[in-house]
Amino acid sequence: xxxxxxxxxxxxxxxxxxxxxxxxxxxxxxxxFVIVKIDEKGERIPLTICDYDREKETITIVFQTVGVSTERxxxxxxxxxxxxxxxxxxxxxxxxxxxxxxxxSQKILFVAGGVGTAPVYPQVKWMKEHxxxxxxxxxxxDKSLIILEEEMKKYAKNVFVCTDNGSYGFKGNVNDMxxxxxxxxxxxxxxxxxxxxxxxxxxxxxxTKELGIPTIVSMNPIMVxxxxxxxACRVIVGGEVKFACVDGPEFDGHLVDFDGAMKRQxxxxxxxxxxxxxxxxxxxxxxxxxxxxGDK
Amino acid sequence: xxxxxxxxxxEQEPEVRAHNFEEVCYGYNMEEAVEEAQRCLGCKNPxxxxxxxxxxxxPGFIENVKKGNIEEAYKVISLYSALPAVCGRVCPQESQCExxxxxxxxxxxxxxxxxxxxxxxWARENGIKPTVDVPKKNKKVAVIxxxxxxxxxxxxLAKMGYDxxxxxxxxxxxxxxxxxxxxxxxxxxxxxAAEIENVKALGVKIETNVIIGKSITIxxxxxxGFEAVFIGSGAGxxxxxxxxxxxxxxxFSANEYLTRSNLMKAFDEDYDTPIVSAKxxxxxxxxxxxxxxxxxxxxxxxxxxxxxxxxxxELPARAEEVHHAKQEGIIFDLxxxxxxxxxxxxxNVTGIKCVRMELGEPDASGRRSPVVIEGSEFVIELDxxxxxxxxxxxPLISSTTKGLEINRRKCIVANEESGQTSREGVFAGGDAVxxxxxVILAMGAGKAAAKGIDNYLSEK
Ligand SMILES: Cc1cc2nc3c(=O)[nH]c(=O)nc-3n(C[C@H](O)[C@H](O)[C@H](O)COP(=O)(O)OP(=O)(O)OC[C@H]3O[C@@H](n4cnc5c(N)ncnc54)[C@H](O)[C@@H]3O)c2cc1C
Ligand code: FES
Numbered sequence: 001x002x003x004x005x006x007x008x009x010x011x012x013x014x015x016x017x018x019x020x021x022x023x024x025x026x027x028x029x030x031x032x033f034v035i036v037k038i039d040e041k042g043e044r045i046p047l048t049i050c051d052y053d054r055e056k057e058t059i060t061i062v063f064q065t066v067g068v069s070t071e072r073x074x075x076x077x078x079x080x081x082x083x084x085x086x087x088x089x090x091x092x093x094x095x096x097x098x099x100x101x102x103x104x105s106q107k108i109l110f111v112a113g114g115v116g117t118a119p120v121y122p123q124v125k126w127m128k129e130h131x132x133x134x135x136x137x138x139x140x141x142d143k144s145l146i147i148l149e150e151e152m153k154k155y156a157k158n159v160f161v162c163t164d165n166g167s168y169g170f171k172g173n174v175n176d177m178x179x180x181x182x183x184x185x186x187x188x189x190x191x192x193x194x195x196x197x198x199x200x201x202x203x204x205x206x207x208t209k210e211l212g213i214p215t216i217v218s219m220n221p222i223m224v225x226x227x228x229x230x231x232a233c234r235v236i237v238g239g240e241v242k243f244a245c246v247d248g249p250e251f252d253g254h255l256v257d258f259d260g261a262m263k264r265q266x267x268x269x270x271x272x273x274x275x276x277x278x279x280x281x282x283x284x285x286x287x288x289x290x291x292x293x294g295d296k
Numbered sequence: 297x298x299x300x301x302x303x304x305x306x307e308q309e310p311e312v313r314a315h316n317f318e319e320v321c322y323g324y325n326m327e328e329a330v331e332e333a334q335r336c337l338g339c340k341n342p343x344x345x346x347x348x349x350x351x352x353x354x355p356g357f358i359e360n361v362k363k364g365n366i367e368e369a370y371k372v373i374s375l376y377s378a379l380p381a382v383c384g385r386v387c388p389q390e391s392q393c394e395x396x397x398x399x400x401x402x403x404x405x406x407x408x409x410x411x412x413x414x415x416x417x418w419a420r421e422n423g424i425k426p427t428v429d430v431p432k433k434n435k436k437v438a439v440i441x442x443x444x445x446x447x448x449x450x451x452x453l454a455k456m457g458y459d460x461x462x463x464x465x466x467x468x469x470x471x472x473x474x475x476x477x478x479x480x481x482x483x484x485x486x487x488x489a490a491e492i493e494n495v496k497a498l499g500v501k502i503e504t505n506v507i508i509g510k511s512i513t514i515x516x517x518x519x520x521g522f523e524a525v526f527i528g529s530g531a532g533x534x535x536x537x538x539x540x541x542x543x544x545x546x547x548f549s550a551n552e553y554l555t556r557s558n559l560m561k562a563f564d565e566d567y568d569t570p571i572v573s574a575k576x577x578x579x580x581x582x583x584x585x586x587x588x589x590x591x592x593x594x595x596x597x598x599x600x601x602x603x604x605x606x607x608x609x610e611l612p613a614r615a616e617e618v619h620h621a622k623q624e625g626i627i628f629d630l631x632x633x634x635x636x637x638x639x640x641x642x643x644n645v646t647g648i649k650c651v652r653m654e655l656g657e658p659d660a661s662g663r664r665s666p667v668v669i670e671g672s673e674f675v676i677e678l679d680x681x682x683x684x685x686x687x688x689x690x691p692l693i694s695s696t697t698k699g700l701e702i703n704r705r706k707c708i709v710a711n712e713e714s715g716q717t718s719r720e721g722v723f724a725g726g727d728a729v730x731x732x733x734x735v736i737l738a739m740g741a742g743k744a745a746a747k748g749i750d751n752y753l754s755e756k
Pocket of ligand 1: 386388440441442443444445463464465470471472473476477478506507508509528529530531584585588614692725728734735736738
C-alpha cells in the first residue's frame, strides 16, 4: 500500500497529493509518470510526476477530477493509501541528459495549460537547480484554475499568467501570451516545452512552427499497463506509430498528429461518462437513461 | 465403456456459456478420472513423457489415479511442475504428451491433460500443498516477471533453499495467466491465485508494482545483494499489421482487449475500467490469443469473426479452443487477409477490407504459404477490429542492462540448458527468450534456469 502523507485542494477540481513510494522516488526524473490504482476495482490511472523527494521517498501527484476514477481518488485523505503505485514510467525529459553548458546556452519557454502546470513544475525546478533561468507561461480558462503559481515563481525567472476570460493576469489564451511576449515585448526563445490539453499543445505547435522554435510536448493518451504491452497509448509521430508509455510521453511537437490523438481520446468518452452518471445517480442510467435499452 | 474412446468431460452448454464468463469445462470427478486412468496401458517405455517439455512421470501419476490415490499422484506431478492446475487446462496436449500416447494409434489418446487437471484441482480442494524441507542457503536470487517461467524458476530455487524475490511490473502476479488467458478458460481466483499461493508457501516473496529497468535496474539488484537474476519478462509487445487505417478508434491489440477484460475485469460492472461494447468484431489471427479475444467479445454480446489468412489445418490454436469457439458461434473467415481498415470522419472503424487467399507452395515453416487471389477484394462492415498477430519482448530490460545480448527479434540470447545469458549471473527463459510460445515451454525454461543458477551459485 502507498500512503498519502499530504493533500491539498489547489482549486475546485484540482488536487495535489504526496504519496510515499520508495522505488519511484529513488529513481524518477522530470518528464516521467506513474500509474496509480485506488483499490482492487479501480482503473490504472497514469499521472505525470509533479515533484519528488528522494529522502522522504515521496512523489507529488496533481490531478483533475474528470471521470469516475479521479472522482473517487479525490475522496482519499491523508492517511489513506493507494493499493498500487508503479513507476517511474516513460522516458525522462531530454533536458535531464543535457550538460549544464548546453542547457545554459539556450533560452527556454515553458508553456503550462491548466493541470498541465504540474508536470511543467519539476522541469522548471530542475533547470533552476542546474543554474538556468527559464520563463514560464501558466494559462487557464479562469483564475480558479491557475495552480502552482507561487511554487513556479520560486524557480522560474519570469512567470506570465494568462486567463481566457481575463479574470486574472493577461487576458487571452497561452498562444496570445506567446505572441505578446515575442512580438510586442521582444522576448526571444530557442525552445518551447508545452504541456496541457491536447488542443492547446496543437495550437502552440502551429504557432511555434511559424516562429521557427523547436517545441517539445507531453502526450497523455489512454493507457492501460504503461509498460508497452497493450498499445492503447499509441500516437503518431512523424508518420510512425509510437507507444507514449515507453517511447514518450514527450515528443517533438512539430511531428505529433494531434488531430488523431484528440479523436482517440474520445474513444471511451461515452463509457466514462456513463460510469460517472452511475456514480452520481445510481443505476438508473444503465440502459441509456430512458429505459429504452440504449441506442436502438 | 469402449476402451478406444475417452471418458467424455462435462462442459457448460455452448448456448449458455456464450453469455457468461464462467469456466467452460467442468473437468472430471473422481469416478470419471479413475475410469479414464484405467485406459492407460502403463507403457514400460512411455512415449508420452518424451512429448512433455518438463518430462512429467505421466504413467507414474496415472497409476496412482487408477488406485484412487490422488495425493500420491499430486506428489508425483509436483516433482516436475509447479502449476499443474494451469497446465492441465492450457497445454496443447494434442501436440505434446497425448500425441505420443499408444492408445491414440487405434483410438483416442488417454486424456492426460484432464487427468492432470483433476489431480491438481483435487489437491487444492483438499488443502494439499507442496512442502519444502531443506536447509536455507542464505543466498538471494531475484526473479523478474511472475509468469509461468518466473514462478517455476522461483519455486524450484526456493525448494533448493534459496531466498527468492519475484519482481512484477503489474499490480497482480501471474503474467499472461492473469492478463491474457480469460476467466472462462482459466479461473483467476480459484486456479491461478491458488497456484501462486503455493509458490509463496515455498517461501518466495512477490513484489508487485516494480518495473525492472525503470523502478530499479539489474545492476542495482546486484548492488542490493542479489547474487543471481532470472529474467522471465515474457513477450508483451504487441505487433500490428502496418495496414492503412490501423490507428483508427475501434482497433485494439488483443493484449489491450484481453487486459481490460481479464486483469482489469472490465466485463464486471463493479470495476471501473471501461471496455468498448462492440456489436460486430473481426479478430485477426488464428492462435490461442485470437480465440481468447474472439470468445471474450462474443461473451460481451458481439457477433464475432475470426479472420485468418491460412486454412483451418494451419490454425495454431489448441484444438479444444477452436472446437469450443465454433460451438459457441464464432464465424471463421479462413483464407482471408485484411488489407485496409475503413473508418468514418471521426476515425471510428466502419469496416475492414479483405482479400481472399489460396494455399501455394510450402514456406520456410513447412506450412503452405497463402497467396492472394487477384480481384477478390471485399468489405466486412463492423465496428471493432482486434489484432492478434503475435508479440515480441519489450525493451525495458535489454535497453537498461549493459552487456545483455539480444537477437534480431529482440529476444534475449540464453543457453537452452542453463538459461545463462551473455551477462555473468544473469539467466533468462520463457517468452523473453523464445518469443511468444507456450506456458509449459516457459515453465521448462524456468526449471532449467533454476538448475543453471544453482550450479552457478554452488561453484561461485
Ligand atoms: C491470450 C493468450 C492466450 C494464451 N493461451 C495459451 C494456451 O492456451 N496454452 C499455452 O501453453 N500458452 C498460451 N499462451 C502463451 C503463454 O501464456 C506464454 O507463452 C507464457 O505465459 C509465457 O510465460 P513467461 O513466464 O515467459 O512470460 P509471461 O507470462 O508473459 O510473464 C511475464 C511477466 O513479466 C512481467 N514483466 C515484464 N517486464 C517486466 C519488467 N521489466 N520488470 C518486472 N516485470 C516485468 C510482465 O508484466 C509479466 O507479468 C497464451 C498467451 C496469450 C497472450
Ligand atoms: S499503455 Fe499499454 S502500451 Fe502503453
